[in-house]
Amino acid sequence: APLQLLEHPLTDNRYEQHSRSWLLLVLRDSCQRTSLATFSSRFLPLASALKARAQEGGSAIQAKRYTTLLDHVWAVLPALFQEPLDLNAAMLAEGGTLAKQLVAVLLGEPTLRDHVWTALTRACNNVLQPASPISQSLLESNQTCLRTLSGRVMPEMFTAYVKLHAESEGQDASRVDHSRRLALAAVQGYTRVAEPQLIGTLFKSVVAKLLKASTSDENIGEKSQAAALGDLANAMVPYLPAEALDLVVKVFSPMLIGGGPAQDEK
16 A cells, blocks of 8 residues: 555544555564665655655644654665665666765755664675675675765765764754764774775875864864764774774874874875
């Protein structure tokens, strides 16, 4: 039975039954080993329509309900990333449209980010720890897909984490901590899957920004990024290629003995 979230008014006393919105929770908790392309073809258009309804300017209660439904739609995403049968085809279709949409959510939709972080972690885990013969048979294809996208997706993941850090002031501490953990788990997972050469390059870029932020006396914005950049660098360290380890020692040793980071990383 198809979802009909938009075909029935929210004022309907039996909206949950008539719209079948309860199915979203079932899919969130039970879906796996199915087509990821379903999210692109069915759920993304629905999410866009729900977001538009929430922004139409109706009552605050109505907007809140549509926003909740929007969150429930995106909450299905991690389930569809649980051993998907078509990761490569779904993520790279139409020039990587789905991957671009996930990045757009990371960068611009704070309330939905956690779903994307979790989905990316699951995608990486499918490669790192195949849980079934199906995942094992798709391992090479899944790894190729993630590596193909890594050069575009990982830098945006880093940018999103820095934004998350900057936006956390004044928010619930436990929720912020949960989001940071999800984000760093995704970063670590992708670090383990991506090509070592790319990871070395990205680490050097993060370190360069960290050094600049740590030593900036005038740019408050840059200085405030230091903690987030430090988190990212720290998350990558255990999985760096051997040739990057000298840079790790050079940069982080001064921090361990109470000084600032070494500045001559070049």
